[in-house]
Structure formats: C-alpha cells, structure tokens
Amino acid sequence: MALITYREALNQALSEEIKRDKSVVLMGEEVAQFKGSYKVSEGMLEKFGSDRIIDTPISEAAFSGLAVGAAMMGMRPVVEFMFWSFCYVAFDQIFNNAASIRYMSGGLINVPIVFRGPANGGTNVGATHSHTPENFAANTPGLKVICPSTPADAKGMLKSAIRDNDPVCVMENTILYNLRDEVPEEDDFTIPLGKSKVVREGNDLSIIAHGNAVHTSILVAQTLEEKYQVSVEVLDLRSIRPLDTESILSSVRKTNRVLLVEENKPFCGIDAQICFLIQDQAFDYLDAPIKRVSAIDVPQAYSKALESVQIPDHDRVLAKALELI
Amino acid sequence: MEGLHHDTMLEGNENKKGQDAEVESLPQNSHENPDESKTDYSTFPVNKELSIEAKIDLFRQMVRIRRFEERSLRAYQQGHIGGFLHLYIGQEAVAVGSVSCLSDDDHIITAYRDHGHALAVGMGMDECMAELFGKRTGCSKGKGGSMHFFAPDKNFWGGHGIVGGQTPLGLGMAYSIKYQGKKGSCLCFMGDGATNQGPFYESLNLAALWELPVIYIIENNGYSMGTSESRHSAGEPLARRADAFDIDWSVIHGHDIYEVRKSISDALQKAHDACRPTVLEIITYRYRGHSVADPDQTYRSKEEIEEYKKSKDPINLFKSTLIDEGVFNEENALEIDRQAKDEADASVNFSLASPFPDPKELMDDVYWETDNPSQKTSEGTMFFETN
Known part of the structure; x- marks a missing residue:
C-alpha cells in the first residue's frame, strides 16, 4: 500500500474513474488550468484534456444543473464545489432536481451524479465559507451523503460514489487534505457506501x-x-x-x-x-x-x-x- | 391590454452580425417591425414541403391539446384532480409547431405548464390524464402530477415545477448531446416569468461560452402568474437580453404555427450545424388563469381574453389557413375535433377505472439502488422511521 495524502487519494479516485468510464467528467471552478483550488485535480487536465476536466465560470446553479441534465441523459458528471458552502446558490438544482427527478418521473430517469468538495469549518474563513450541510443533504430523500475521514476512505468511497446510479454528495474536509495514510493501489479498490x-x-x-x-x-x-x-x-x-x-x-x-x-x-x-x-x-x-x-x-x-x-x-x-x- | 406583449414590435438580432448566411433569412431581420399581414410563412420551405397529412396532423395535435386541457379542467372541477393544474389553452401552436420540427437527437424540456408539450411529443392522453388523477397508470405512476410529466423514450425530460429551474437542465442536455458527438439540440421551454430567474442568465452565459446546441424558447403569454410583463420586466423585448451574450434571438408570433415552425427550424439548423444557441421569444397567450385556482380577474379583463380569442386563436387561424389551402374542409375539422373530444373523454374513463397507487409503492422510485436490490452495492439503512 502506498502512503499518500487525502488530496492525492481523491485525485487517484477521480483519475481512475475518468480513465475507466468515458461518461465521467470533472467540472467546477478552477479544476483544470488552476489545478483545483485545493489542488485535488492537479495534473488531471494534462492527463485527460479539457473535454474531461472542465473549468466553469462562477455559476454554481448553472453548472450544477447542467451536470444534472447531463446525468439524466446518461453521463456521470462529478461536480466540484470549491466549498460545499457554495451549494447554497445551487440549492434548487441539487435538492429539487438531482434529488427528486427519479421519484417524480416514477423511476424513469436516473441521476448518476457526484457533488463533491470540502464542507468544514476550522479554517478561519467566516460564516459563508464554513457550512457543513451533510444534515440538509441527508434530510433529502433521493440523495446519498458520505463524509470520508481518511485517505483510503476518500479514495474507495469516491470511486463507489462515481459508479453509483444515484446522486451522491461527497463532503470532504480541507483540514484533512494533507492527512497522509496508507491507501490500496489497485484500480478496483472501492469501499461500499453505508458502511461505518x-x-x-x-x-x-x-x-x-x-x-x-x-x-x-x-x-x-x-x-x-x-x-x-x-x-x-x-x-x-x-x-x-x-x-x-x-x-x-x-x-x-x-x-x-x-x-x-x-x-x-x-x-x-x-x-x-x-x-x-x-x-x-x-x-x-x-x-x-x-x-x-x-x-x-x-x-x-x-x-x-x-x-x-x-x-x-x-x-x-x-x-x-x-x-x- | 396592460402589459400584454402582443402588440410589441417583433424584433431580432438574427443576421445582423452577418453570421447566418447559411440560414434561410427571415424577412424581419434587424429591428424592423415585421408586417404580420404581409409575411406568408406558408411559403418557406419548412412549411411548403409539409404533406397534406402532416398539415392535418399539426391541426389535430393542437386540437387534441385543447380538448385534453378542457376535459382535465372539468375533471378538476369535479374533484378528480388535486393540487395545481396549469392549462396550456391558447398556446398550442408553440409546442406543436416546435416539436414538429425535431429529429431523433433533438430533446425537449419545459416548465410546469407541460401537458401541451407532453402530448406534442407523443405521450398518450391516457397516461397524462391518469397522472393528473394521481393513478398508478399515470406517466409518473402518480408521483409527479400535473407539473412533472416525463417521457425520456420520447426525448421529453419534464415537466419542472420551479420557475427557471429547468434552464440549467436543458443546458446539460445540450452539453451531453455535444459531448456524445451527436447532431442534436435541446429545446428548453420557459415562461416570460422565468426570464427573471438568475440561473437563466448563468445558463445563457455557458450556452454561448461553450457553444452548446440549446434553444431557449420563452413562451411569453404576457403574465408571470398574475403579474403582467410591464410590471415584472424592465426592458423589452425579453429575448433582447440574449444580446449580452452574443446569442442570436428573435421575437415571433406564437399564434401562427407556420411562423413558429420557420423560426424553430432556423434555430435548429444553427444548433445542428454550428452548435450555436438561440433565444426565441414566442408571443402567445393563455386563456385560463395561471392555474385553475387562479380567479383570473384581478389582473386582466375578460375583454382582453376575448379579443385574443377572436383575432388570434391559433387553432382557428390554422383551420382557416388549411381550408383556404384546400387541405381540408370545415366538416373534416369538426370530425377531428370530435375525435379529440372522444379521446379526452376516454382518457377520463381510463383514469377513473385505473387503480390508485398502492401505499406500498410510496417507497419505490426514490433510489435506483433500492429499486434494484440485486445490483445493490451500498449497505446500511436508506430510509428512516418508515415503520
């Protein structure tokens, strides 16, 4: 097993899944050229190109909704929020659309999407950037919510989330991004959701x-x-x-x-x-x-x-x- | 006609930048007021090439929508339908004209006034009426209701209840089509009220920036719920807002199905050939209130409604056109109307005879995974305190 950081573990999970499945793309603010606000996607633009690693304008409602629309059509987008706090301007897209479309369509449509990013306080950035909305998300039937706390969990659970046919909210933590620990290297390493x-x-x-x-x-x-x-x-x-x-x-x-x-x-x-x-x-x-x-x-x-x-x-x-x- | 947009000079920015040489040019280029009476849209190839059967079918679709809506209103008044019921009566030429131009890789999505679009894409009256009745045989098994019809097998992606909430979704459909390398588009319908929601502008920006084949169709019926356009929007026409993003736009009459088809087919060509978005503002009118619970007397006059019905009813106008063209006669039109009424009545009978969903079905269709236990990968508890 390799000793890598939580950040690198996320990068590995994303890279492996993007390589594995053409329908997976990563989009969000600063994910490509800037290499990710927290460098989670470092090196991925060079490796996978701008069709797969996509910089967006600061328009959470539009790119979250765009990704939901693409997921309805069969893609598996991964949407990065620079902070989960910013999901509040995309609330309708996540909590109405991603969460409810399967139900409202009587099961005709799936929304295999991942929303991910850090959701934590403790970094002295004030109230607007420190929200921890795992309870909001978990309060919404139709959404799944995970909060990995170690590099191995971050990798194995993000991979499961991307392969999942339902919308999954992955709540990470900027304080943990530098945490280093052992992480399995095999491509098929996944950790099931719902297992403590x-x-x-x-x-x-x-x-x-x-x-x-x-x-x-x-x-x-x-x-x-x-x-x-x-x-x-x-x-x-x-x-x-x-x-x-x-x-x-x-x-x-x-x-x-x-x-x-x-x-x-x-x-x-x-x-x-x-x-x-x-x-x-x-x-x-x-x-x-x-x-x-x-x-x-x-x-x-x-x-x-x-x-x-x-x-x-x-x-x-x-x-x-x-x-x- | 306070706030009504129907007398507004129609305008557009098409061709003014000289980008559209390949697209059949409209007579009302630039900002000149088109002379409605002199523009004969039947002469444009997209309409001229229609077979007699196809023309009759356009008429039939409009009539079917009208009769379906009227019948559903009656069912609502009889207490068979709950919640909201937003009727499309008066706007039929917009959905029918638009959908009639689509090919296999063109998709549509709309807001909550969705029955017309649903029938236009080929959903059956039975499944639509049964959904309104909250029956198990409804298109969404009674889980969506009036505002949430879906038929992905017919490229129809809803049916969305939050004003403007579908505008990013339509963008995503266009993105997905482009990503898959298909020559298609997404027609994203919305009302005039939705033009004042923020996500619409975020979406326009992305549509232009990423060159996505999305066509935003503002069905401007003059009112966002009970607020007239002059009271809800600064700056006319609404479609002109697309100028800020260098997106082609135009304003067209929604009572003339030939004009709708002409504009939609031009926009489709741009989407298919050049992956370019378009904003079309289609001036139309709804005869009924915002929803059937709307008393409809606080914000507009009966005279205004009657005036539109008399001079611009899309079904009457098209009927006259087809009679003038020698496509059919009054008797044929009546027969089509009779069939539509019978079909609507039959859909009510179907709905009455259909079972309600079993309470056990409440838990179905939430997660793909709980509906497909044999392919489950997660563990743990998904639903709480379900007793």
Missing part, C-alpha cells in the same frame, strides 16, 4: 463521529485510556445516508454508553437522528443518557480565538466524555 468503521475498539464508551470529528475523538479516546483507564470505542460513520445503523447499535449494546461528536451545528444535526435511533432501538442497553458535542450554535466565527472554541476540540469532547463515566 470501528477505528478503535473499546468496551466502556462508544464515541460515534464523522469527518474530522473522528480524529478529535481518537485523541480523546487515547487520553481516556491513558489517564482514566477507560476503554473507548470510536466508530467512524463514514457514510451518513445510507447509515450503518446496525454497527451503531452493536457498539451501543457493547459499551452501554454513548457520546456523539460532530462539527455540524446541533439543531437537527446528524447526531439528533442517531440519538433518536439509539433510544428507539437500544434504550434498554443504555446505562447513561446519550451525550452530544457539536459546534457551538452560532454562525461560524472568523477569529481563531472564537472558532477554535466553536468547533468541538479535544478538551470539550473529553469533558463531555467524563460526564458519562
């Missing part, structure tokens, strides 16, 4: 997280083990919709205590749904109320001094975990 991963086994507490919150949770688990002799299981959801409910419930049944961690805002966030799921289906296994840590419930702050407090960090997650044990 136990990234750390434990017996006393389950921390369930997605995206960058997984990495925070792992650090907290280490602290808990080293300083408090608490054995913590960390479950990385990886996929939001479909959701690996079975693995969530088996971890809860095993540890009987749950802490949910996400970098999204709390109201109607992903973890609200997971909390419902656990109390509904594993209530008798709980030895304590479910606890939750999410971003502080205000628009994303710019100042480092504020934003570092806003996003769940090691100490805040640890403090909440300690309430549980």
Whole structure:
C-alpha cells in the first residue's frame, strides 16, 4: 500500500474513474488550468484534456444543473464545489432536481451524479465559507451523503460514489487534505457506501463521529485510556445516508454508553437522528443518557480565538466524555 | 391590454452580425417591425414541403391539446384532480409547431405548464390524464402530477415545477448531446416569468461560452402568474437580453404555427450545424388563469381574453389557413375535433377505472439502488422511521 495524502487519494479516485468510464467528467471552478483550488485535480487536465476536466465560470446553479441534465441523459458528471458552502446558490438544482427527478418521473430517469468538495469549518474563513450541510443533504430523500475521514476512505468511497446510479454528495474536509495514510493501489479498490468503521475498539464508551470529528475523538479516546483507564470505542460513520445503523447499535449494546461528536451545528444535526435511533432501538442497553458535542450554535466565527472554541476540540469532547463515566 | 406583449414590435438580432448566411433569412431581420399581414410563412420551405397529412396532423395535435386541457379542467372541477393544474389553452401552436420540427437527437424540456408539450411529443392522453388523477397508470405512476410529466423514450425530460429551474437542465442536455458527438439540440421551454430567474442568465452565459446546441424558447403569454410583463420586466423585448451574450434571438408570433415552425427550424439548423444557441421569444397567450385556482380577474379583463380569442386563436387561424389551402374542409375539422373530444373523454374513463397507487409503492422510485436490490452495492439503512 502506498502512503499518500487525502488530496492525492481523491485525485487517484477521480483519475481512475475518468480513465475507466468515458461518461465521467470533472467540472467546477478552477479544476483544470488552476489545478483545483485545493489542488485535488492537479495534473488531471494534462492527463485527460479539457473535454474531461472542465473549468466553469462562477455559476454554481448553472453548472450544477447542467451536470444534472447531463446525468439524466446518461453521463456521470462529478461536480466540484470549491466549498460545499457554495451549494447554497445551487440549492434548487441539487435538492429539487438531482434529488427528486427519479421519484417524480416514477423511476424513469436516473441521476448518476457526484457533488463533491470540502464542507468544514476550522479554517478561519467566516460564516459563508464554513457550512457543513451533510444534515440538509441527508434530510433529502433521493440523495446519498458520505463524509470520508481518511485517505483510503476518500479514495474507495469516491470511486463507489462515481459508479453509483444515484446522486451522491461527497463532503470532504480541507483540514484533512494533507492527512497522509496508507491507501490500496489497485484500480478496483472501492469501499461500499453505508458502511461505518470501528477505528478503535473499546468496551466502556462508544464515541460515534464523522469527518474530522473522528480524529478529535481518537485523541480523546487515547487520553481516556491513558489517564482514566477507560476503554473507548470510536466508530467512524463514514457514510451518513445510507447509515450503518446496525454497527451503531452493536457498539451501543457493547459499551452501554454513548457520546456523539460532530462539527455540524446541533439543531437537527446528524447526531439528533442517531440519538433518536439509539433510544428507539437500544434504550434498554443504555446505562447513561446519550451525550452530544457539536459546534457551538452560532454562525461560524472568523477569529481563531472564537472558532477554535466553536468547533468541538479535544478538551470539550473529553469533558463531555467524563460526564458519562 | 396592460402589459400584454402582443402588440410589441417583433424584433431580432438574427443576421445582423452577418453570421447566418447559411440560414434561410427571415424577412424581419434587424429591428424592423415585421408586417404580420404581409409575411406568408406558408411559403418557406419548412412549411411548403409539409404533406397534406402532416398539415392535418399539426391541426389535430393542437386540437387534441385543447380538448385534453378542457376535459382535465372539468375533471378538476369535479374533484378528480388535486393540487395545481396549469392549462396550456391558447398556446398550442408553440409546442406543436416546435416539436414538429425535431429529429431523433433533438430533446425537449419545459416548465410546469407541460401537458401541451407532453402530448406534442407523443405521450398518450391516457397516461397524462391518469397522472393528473394521481393513478398508478399515470406517466409518473402518480408521483409527479400535473407539473412533472416525463417521457425520456420520447426525448421529453419534464415537466419542472420551479420557475427557471429547468434552464440549467436543458443546458446539460445540450452539453451531453455535444459531448456524445451527436447532431442534436435541446429545446428548453420557459415562461416570460422565468426570464427573471438568475440561473437563466448563468445558463445563457455557458450556452454561448461553450457553444452548446440549446434553444431557449420563452413562451411569453404576457403574465408571470398574475403579474403582467410591464410590471415584472424592465426592458423589452425579453429575448433582447440574449444580446449580452452574443446569442442570436428573435421575437415571433406564437399564434401562427407556420411562423413558429420557420423560426424553430432556423434555430435548429444553427444548433445542428454550428452548435450555436438561440433565444426565441414566442408571443402567445393563455386563456385560463395561471392555474385553475387562479380567479383570473384581478389582473386582466375578460375583454382582453376575448379579443385574443377572436383575432388570434391559433387553432382557428390554422383551420382557416388549411381550408383556404384546400387541405381540408370545415366538416373534416369538426370530425377531428370530435375525435379529440372522444379521446379526452376516454382518457377520463381510463383514469377513473385505473387503480390508485398502492401505499406500498410510496417507497419505490426514490433510489435506483433500492429499486434494484440485486445490483445493490451500498449497505446500511436508506430510509428512516418508515415503520
């Protein structure tokens, strides 16, 4: 296995799928000549040409809708949002058109499209550029949503998303783009959507997280083990919709205590749904109320001094975990 | 006729840049007011070459749409149809004339006033009426309703409920056609109200920038819902906005099916031969309210509607033309009308006799994957709290 970054893993996934299937194209702002705002598509224009790697104007509504139209006709476009925050000006195209056309046509039309890009706070860019809309997307039947947290997951899940016949929203994270880890090299390496991963086994507490919150949770688990002799299981959801409910419930049944961690805002966030799921289906296994840590419930702050407090960090997650044990 | 665009001088920028030598030239080039009474569109090859059968068929299609719409209105009033019902009555020559010019690789997409386009592409009255009734036999199995008819096998991609939301989709169809190296186009229909939605301009920019074979057809019926053009749009004509993107545009009469066919076929030629977009503003009129729930008396007068019906009804005008041409006689026209009424009545009977969808079908057609479990690649839970 090669040791590569999350960014390179995405590039490999895109390159392999573009090579594999002529109906796959990548389009978005600055993806070609500029090599990608976050250099995810570096080298791809040279390799695949301007028919496949396509620079667009700053017109998210038009190019998202264009890609949906092309997908309806059988293409498999990958649309890059420079930030997922920018999907808000293309909301109608994603949430009405991509999500509902199959249903409204009684199943006559598929929309095999991927919308991808970073969806995270923590980079001091203020409220307009720090949205984490995985809950919006997952709230919309017809869409699938994934939040890979490691280079291997980024590659394997993006490849699955491109091959998927339904619209998939791939929510990446700029903070993770430089994360380096082992990634399988074979062309057919894919990871199915809807499958979570136990990234750390434990017996006393389950921390369930997605995206960058997984990495925070792992650090907290280490602290808990080293300083408090608490054995913590960390479950990385990886996929939001479909959701690996079975693995969530088996971890809860095993540890009987749950802490949910996400970098999204709390109201109607992903973890609200997971909390419902656990109390509904594993209530008798709980030895304590479910606890939750999410971003502080205000628009994303710019100042480092504020934003570092806003996003769940090691100490805040640890403090909440300690309430549980 | 406050806000009504029908007396506007028709204009266009076609040929003014000298780019269209290969396209049969229109008599009303540049910004001169065409003299409607003197332009005989029947003499242009696209119309002259029509067989007698083809001409009768154009008439029949328009009449079928009219009778379908009238019958659906009655069904709505009888309580068989719910939700919204946006009728196409008065605009028939636009859809029929346009669709009659298309070839195999030409596609169409439209907004929520979609019954006329659906019938024009060859969808059956039964499946359309049944969809309005919310029946399982409807074209979308009762899941789309009036605003969301689809027939991809007939190159008809909807039926879209959000004003202007289909304009980027039509662009994507044109992009896909070009990407596949086909000589085709996408006709993207929209109303005058949709010209004030942002994605339309983003789409025009991309259409011109990427040289995509898309033809935006603004069916200007004078009103965006209840707001007249003079109250919703600055600058006339609407199609002139395409000038900002160096896209050819023109304004034409939608009550003359020959004129519609002439303009559409010119635009198609540009799309097919040069991958160039066009914006056509087709002046037309709807006799009914925005939807049937619209009282239709707050923003226009009965006299205005009657005046249009009397002088510009597309079906009456074409009937007279065909009688004058000796294609058929009054009796033939009546017989066609009778058949259309019978067909519409039969579609209501079909719909009444059809079953409603089974509640179990609620969960079908959301994801390709859950509908095709044997080819499933994902794991996990897709639907929540479904009990």
